[in-house]
Amino acid sequence: MSITYLEAIRAAQARALAEDPRVFIYGQDVGAFGGAFKATKGLAQEFPGRVVDAPISEDAMAGLAIGAALDGLRPILEMQFADFSTLAFNQIVNQAATLFWRTNVPCPLTLRLPCGGTAGSGPFHSQMLETIYAHYPGLVVLTPATVEDAYSMLLEAVAIDDPVIFCEHKFLYYHLKAEALPTEALPANEARIARTGRDLTIVTYSAMVHEALAAAEELRGEGWEVEVVDLRSVKPLDTDTVMASVARTGRLLCVGEAFPWGGVTAEVVARVVSEGFDLLDAPPMRLNAKDTPVPYHPNLWSAHRPTARTVAMAARKVLHS
Amino acid sequence: MSITYLEAIRAAQARALAEDPRVFIYGQDVGAFGGAFKATKGLAQEFPGRVVDAPISEDAMAGLAIGAALDGLRPILEMQFADFSTLAFNQIVNQAATLFWRTNVPCPLTLRLPCGGTAGSGPFHSQMLETIYAHYPGLVVLTPATVEDAYSMLLEAVAIDDPVIFCEHKFLYYHLKAEALPTEALPANEARIARTGRDLTIVTYSAMVHEALAAAEELRGEGWEVEVVDLRSVKPLDTDTVMASVARTGRLLCVGEAFPWGGVTAEVVARVVSEGFDLLDAPPMRLNAKDTPVPYHPNLWSAHRPTARTVAMAARKVLHS
Amino acid sequence: MLLARLFDEKFASLYRAGKIMGGVFLGRGQEALSVSIGVHLRTGDVFAPLIRDLAGRLAFHEPVLDAARTYLGSVQGPMRGRDGNVHRGRPKSGQLAMISHLGAMISVVNGILFARRMRGVDGTVGVASYGEGATSTGSFHEALNQAAVEQLPLVVVVANNQFAYSTPTVRQFACDSLLARATGYGVAGAAVDGTDLGACLQVVGRAIAQARAGRGPQLVVASLLRLCGHGEHDDAQYISPALKASPAGRDCVKVAEQYVLQQEWAGADTIAHWRAEAAQTIEAAVVTAQRESAPDPFAPHYWSALASQHRWERREEGS
Amino acid sequence: MLLARLFDEKFASLYRAGKIMGGVFLGRGQEALSVSIGVHLRTGDVFAPLIRDLAGRLAFHEPVLDAARTYLGSVQGPMRGRDGNVHRGRPKSGQLAMISHLGAMISVVNGILFARRMRGVDGTVGVASYGEGATSTGSFHEALNQAAVEQLPLVVVVANNQFAYSTPTVRQFACDSLLARATGYGVAGAAVDGTDLGACLQVVGRAIAQARAGRGPQLVVASLLRLCGHGEHDDAQYISPALKASPAGRDCVKVAEQYVLQQEWAGADTIAHWRAEAAQTIEAAVVTAQRESAPDPFAPHYWSALASQHRWERREEGS
Ligand SMILES: Cc1ncc(C[n+]2csc(CCOP(=O)(O)OP(=O)(O)O)c2C)c(N)n1
């Protein structure tokens, strides 16, 4: 048996629905159709009345999920593409995120955001949204990079008493496969050493973990041992694991697929240098997507985001400085 | 004569309307009423038909401004509070910001956002929004800290061929006064040394410039000479001026009023350490608002944001490390 | 509604005296409509009030102290100093704590009603109250349409007080009556004179009963005038004397008193007694709230926004 | 519309052959409505097309090469490889380049019309085309209301093809007809059978003429069916055979051909000739586009998003 990242997401939802009567799924075309990416395939049939098609009303979709969470349910809200969550932005950052702090009533909702680029998807079906959500107090932002994490972290997202922004990466949907679903897992807020090494720490998350691993493999051929830290959760951010790795390697490269201003790479670098300045033997470096919208043409798209090749180039720079 | 920050904003708009027939103002209550803060007071009477009341439709307000800009006008769009721009978020980051890059047609609009906290304003009338806008390619984000900059940078914003997010700080509206309007000004994208010093660089922007200056004054009593850099524009970000200052002082504290995750302070620290690691004699430090919504009660509010006192405390830490 | 009117007056005078944290927004002129919501709601129902809904809040059993404590900054208020004035609420009692963004509460009410249905709880009604200005928001539209699609027991009460802050309706919408929107959503609609307590009780009561009976969403549009500024900082010069003198400008409290007298439900002395009682209640609440302490910024619970903070505690979050 | 139909078919077959960058979205079944927009627009007008508006685009003088170049990734397309397929446009020619977020283009059209009025330019009409699913968006609502308040010469054409992706109208709205919304906004409304070219030409033509004459915004609601999937990746199994067999499921191209023959505007041979001509035009465009080069990622102009880049160049931007 082999299971994809996308199938893991479907399986996690099936299990959540089966185990917890408070769980339901709401989103455009998630019902009989099974969702634009088929992440809810068959679930409406298996769990009648609990997988509900929404009108094209992202603001009201989020509002409904918030109300239901407030009343004790555990909604999973699917955005058809992460990019459309900008229309629910206000409900998410101002209503969901502030609710517990303001009223002491938790708002346990999971917002599934199909994120990230694939060739030919263009500016409005490729965006990474973790930066803008992580900026707001009251949200948990998860960015699974593996099939196992897609599964276990989605289950944990549903269990968490806060609004969780679950950033699933579309590039991994079909490509990424595992032998089986995991039976145990790290807590969602702990980073993971995806590959050990002693010369350089690459901190990254989501699809970029695989580019970093490929770069590390390439650099191994050149005699370098590169450690790769998969953040898993970008908020909260597991600074401890990152610092421990940097303490071992003395060098830091931070890689993200988001736009370059602000975001995870800036936050990680800023934390490491303020809390672990003396651990560094060389200037830390960041590698992000370019500061333009995500291009549609595959030629441009693959130059816009970091890839194994550009990660390796950046890593060499840090290694040689 | 003495002129406030708010009056400077009004004066800049009056001048823009007078000098450029392409300029108009659109926003809720901006017409006969003169705006919730009176930033457009008298302008509807002075420029008939060019200061137009909008319905409570932030998405459509932004859309209309974008269309008008596309057609060659120079709209100034006022949000009643910055916090409500979350409802125009999609139009701003996906329509306005991508338009030039996608189509080669510029979108010269100015979005005035009354930002930042004042005592008793609470979670939805106090937010800093520069982080989320600066993250997106295609936007210019300005954060004037002085009466002179409020005036000259707003005029420059109207002249710029891109969508400009003009973050004006409500705390400065009435408090801050200058003798006269400036006759010349730095380009909007250049940071300014607000106070010179040799022991520490505090990089900040908007209302926090004044907290930093007060802290610097306090620290002078303790024998420290603190340099304060007012970024003025957070995107583009004038890294050169920051680096030159850090090169002189060897120490960096970065202060912002926004939520702590990501944002200007992370971006500045990350840039300085990647490009100027060796300039630093001590770990850089950040001071942000707390990671909760902005509290309503004045007691809590003044503990949520950095103040001269907490800036001085943080500065002492950096100075002694 | 008398209590609400007097309470509002008290807040206005405290505001002028500089005793209030933040702004004050009054319901003056809108109490008849507002109270009609509150009296028809039952325990278990849900109410998302407007900034002018003190009357409806009190009628739906908001503790008198809640408003006093919130306006005066007592840590014992329902928002514990975190949020203020009109944003107060007790979600667990069905009194939602609104966010400022107009229109945003309707879909939240939908969600609660949806949850009740999913959990098999019957007979809940949800009311969301907004001004006519809020009808221009995308949130309002999406939520009303959503409720119609789901056939939820939602009642949306629109207080058309002719202005959104300073903006007259002619700059807000172009239809003859907002009631026409009901047809567009496929929901029931009813208009009412918002200055007439009897009419409000009847029309709002009927809408709530219809929703409770499973007849789907209801839109009530009331016409009236706010007899005050947008907030207490606003002198509302933009409201013309002619409009104030028009039927929409009648003072609903006076009209109601008249009506009570006419119907001989109570005499002038009884009303005077009510008034005195209300004044006493208010005075007591204000005195209590003023004696209570302010929030302590050193209490660590203020500075964590997550309900699941304990989950993350193993690893410290950096700044 | 024949050209559009055949062009769409060509794209579908190129898609199946893996020759297309990204997705392909067809207008099959909606050409009569779409072309009716294009033919009534004049130079200087503004059109924000829907993803299914190839027919209308071509009729409004979109160069045939634009579509071919965009789908096939030629750098010479109007979007220069930056954006794709249905998002293409030439704003300077009034062909707006849509963003994906449904409903978002209407207020942009409003802005252009508003600008024209402010600049004293007369007689411009703006058309925005959307599916019935887009009527549920807040953007749609805000923009139509805004146009009504401003009395702009806006025509919104809604193609009610019974589904939004897989979602049937019963999960999208609860009103009997979307036309009822027109009254709610205070704008003129008209319904039309979207499978009937003659009717579409007349109704859309009238709406555009009314807007041009200064009678304010117009809402046209057409009923029809898309005779294809949402995109070419979708087999549209959710559309029932009964619906396909209903009047809404008629193929507007066949209906139009029938009509042309009946009216004796042309004979079968002429139609066959048109068809052949169209096929040739398409073939030529595709061949040209396929020969052209792809965008070069090393060209620096791709990597700056600001029109005013020169302003900032004195100081280099980091990372
Ligand atoms: C989305 C949004 N935009 C702007 C505001 C600022 N604002 C607060 S109240 C108000 C006017 C509201 O008018 P209306 O809905 O008619 O209610 P009324 O005050 O007349 O009772 C405005 C514009 C807001 N709260 N929310």
Ligand SMILES: Cc1ncc(C[n+]2csc(CCOP(=O)(O)OP(=O)(O)O)c2C)c(N)n1
């Ligand atoms: C705001 C928004 N939400 C979701 C989507 C994803 N999406 C693209 S097309 C579509 C269905 C649109 O249906 P309709 O408006 O009826 O047009 P049709 O495809 O039927 O022509 C959806 C949900 C989107 N583009 N924009």
Ligand SMILES: [Mg+2]
């Ligand atoms: Mg009003």
Ligand SMILES: [Mg+2]
């Ligand atoms: Mg449709």
